[in-house]
Amino acid sequence: MPESRENEADEVMTAIVATIERGRAGDRAGARQELERLWGETGDALHRCTIAHFLADLQDSVADELTWDQRALVAVTDLTDERAQKYNNSFQVRAFLPSLHLNLADAHRRSGHEAEAHRHVAEAEAELDSLPDDDYGRLIRTGLHKIKQALADGSTEPLAP
Secondary structure, three states, rough: OOOOOOOOOOHHHHHHHHHHHHHHOOOOOHHHHHHHHHHHOOOOOHHHHHOOOOOHHOOHHHHHHHHHHHHHHHHHHHOHHHHHHHHHHOOOOOHHHHHHHHHHHHHHHHHOOEEEEEEHHHHHHOHHHOOOOOOHHHHHHHHHHHHHHHHHHHOOOOOOO
């Protein structure tokens, strides 16, 4: 997640980002529990999309990961650029879509849902022009290439980093 260029304080996003870092540092179960608690306490679309997006990565099963990836995509439909830019003035909701669809494509691929995986690959590709030409944009484009290759190979194995 890009560093905040806050226009107004957002204590919930601060807690979300700290919890994501906690999970990345190895406390997956603790981070998962805290993000689930935050999920239950907020109705804000930016909070819910962010929580669901990162909660998916903390799941132990692909089925649970898929559920949270789907929740992230649902949550983004209620998010506006105006709301997102209150947290970070560079955010564009449309630029979230390639990553959300990429995660869904990968979870469907690993679940053996090839048609759904291809559908989300197409959705991600349709939004690639919204990505910046930076490390984040390259990360998403590289991930998309890896998923397309794994689909072509018929693989349901997790992608190598």
